[in-house]
Amino acid sequence: MNDLRKLARIILVGLGIYVLIRHAIGVIAALPYLFYGGSPLRGYAVGQLVSFALFAVCSGLVIYALIWKADLLSAKITGIYESDQAEVWWLPFTFRLAAVCAGILYLSWGISALASIIATYVRMADPRFANRPMPWERLVGGIIQLPLAIYLLCGAPHFVRWQVKKTLEHCKRWEEPDGISDQEAAS
Amino acid sequence: MTRMYLMARLALTVLGVFIFIESMRYLQLAWSVGDKWGPPVCSIGIFLLLSFLACRFLFWSDAWVERMIGPCDEDMPPVSCILVVGGFRVALVFCGLLILSGRIEILIRVAAFIVVAPKIIVNMIIHKHVDGVFYMPGRSWLRLIISLAKAALGIYLVLGAPRFLRWQMSKFYAPASEDQE
Numbered sequence: 448m449n450d451l452r453k454l455a456r457i458i459l460v461g462l463g464i465y466v467l468i469r470h471a472i473g474v475i476a477a478l479p480y481l482f483y484g485g486s487p488l489r490g491y492a493v494g495q496l497v498s499f500a501l502f503a504v505c506s507g508l509v510i511y512a513l514i515w516k517a518d519l520l521s522a523k524i525t526g527i528y529e530s531d532q533a534e535v536w537w538l539p540f541t542f543r544l545a546a547v548c549a550g551i552l553y554l555s556w557g558i559s560a561l562a563s564i565i566a567t568y569v570r571m572a573d574p575r576f577a578n579r580p581m582p583w584e585r586l587v588g589g590i591i592q593l594p595l596a597i598y599l600l601c602g603a604p605h606f607v608r609w610q611v612k613k614t615l616e617h618c619k620r621w622e623e624p625d626g627i628s629d630q631e632a633a634s
Numbered sequence: 635m636t637r638m639y640l641m642a643r644l645a646l647t648v649l650g651v652f653i654f655i656e657s658m659r660y661l662q663l664a665w666s667v668g669d670k671w672g673p674p675v676c677s678i679g680i681f682l683l684l685s686f687l688a689c690r691f692l693f694w695s696d697a698w699v700e701r702m703i704g705p706c707d708e709d710m711p712p713v714s715c716i717l718v719v720g721g722f723r724v725a726l727v728f729c730g731l732l733i734l735s736g737r738i739e740i741l742i743r744v745a746a747f748i749v750v751a752p753k754i755i756v757n758m759i760i761h762k763h764v765d766g767v768f769y770m771p772g773r774s775w776l777r778l779i780i781s782l783a784k785a786a787l788g789i790y791l792v793l794g795a796p797r798f799l800r801w802q803m804s805k806f807y808a809p810a811s812e813d814q815e
Contacts, residue, residue, distance in 0.1 A: 621803050
C-alpha cells in the first residue's frame with residue numbers, strides 16, 4: 448500500500464510539473480505579441496498570461512497538497528477498504544488515480560479554454576473585432592470543462608464506484624481453468 | 635498470462651487507441667486540402683497505414699507482445715482474472731476520458747440538435763423548409779461525422795469497452811457458464 452501511495456505521488460507531481468512547463472512555454476511563446484501595439488494578437492498574449500497565472504495558482508495548490516499534505520491526499524486516493532475486499536483494494540485506487548490524472552489534464556485544458564474565452568472578449572473590446580464572438584458551443588464547452596476537472600480531481604467517487612462494480616460483475620463471467628492461456632500452454 | 639505479458643498488452647492497447655484517433659485526423663485532412671490529387675492521396679495513405687497499425691496493436695498484438703517481453707519465463711506466476719479485467723478497464727477508461735476531453739463541444743452541439751430537431755423536422759414536413767445547416771459543404775459533413783465518431787469512441791471507452799474486453803478475455807480465460815454446462 449505504501450509503495451502505491453508513493454507511486455501515486457510520483458505520477459501526480461510529474462503530471463503537474465509537465466502541465467506547468469507546457470503552460471510556461473505557451474506564455475513565453477506569447478510574450479512577443481504583447482509588444483505589437485494595437486495588434487489583435489495582444490488578446491492572445493493576455494489570454495496566455497491569464498492562463499499561466501490561473502494555472503500557476505492551481506498547480507501550486509496541487510503540488511503543495513501533494514508534497515506537504517502528501518499523506519492526506521495519497522490516503523484519499525488509496526482509500527480504506529474492508530478486510531474481505533482486500534484482494535481488490537487496488538482496483539478503486541487505480542481507477543481513482545486514472546481519474547485524478549485525467550482531472551489534472553482536464554484542468555490544464557479547461558484553463559486554456561477559459562483563457563481563450565477571456566482573450567476573445569479582450570479582443571472584442573477593439574471595434575474592428577467586435578463582430579467576431581466566440582462560437583457558443585466552445586464557450587459552453589470551456590465552461591463545462593472546469594467543473595468536470597474538479598470532479599475528476601476529487602477522485603470522481605460515483606464514477607469510480609460504478610466502474611469497480613462493473614469490473615467485479617465482469618469478472619464473475621470468467622474463470623481461469625489453470626490460469627494460463629491456451630497460447631502459452633501450447634508454447 | 636503473466637504480469638509482464640499483461641503490461642505489454644495494455645501498453646499496446648493504449649497505443650492502438652491513440653494511433654486510431656490520430657489516423658482519423660488524416661482522413662479529415664484528405665478532404666480539407668486543395669484540388670490537387672497529391673496531398674489527399676498522401677493523407678489517405680497515412681490514414682490507411684495508421685489504421686492498420688492501430689488494428690495490429692488492438693486486435694492482433696500477440697507477435698508484438700512476444701517480441702517485447704522476450705521468451706516466456708515459466709517461473710512467473712499467472713495473473714488473476716480480476717487483474718486482467720481491471721487493468722484493461724482502467725487503461726481504456728483513461729483513454730476514453732482523454733478522448734472525450736476534446737469532444738465536449740461536439741457533445742453540446744449534439745444535445746442542442748436533439749432539442750431543436752423536432753422543430754426542424756416539423757418545418758421540413760409541413761412548411762417544406764430545409765434548415766440552412768444541411769447545405770454545408772461536404773468537408774464540413776465529414777468533419778462532423780469524424781468528430782461524432784471520436785465522441786462515440788470516447789463514450790464507449792469510458793463505459794469500459796465491454797465487448798472489446800469480453801473478446802480480449804475470451805482469448806485467455808474460459809467463460810464460467812461454459813464449464814457449468
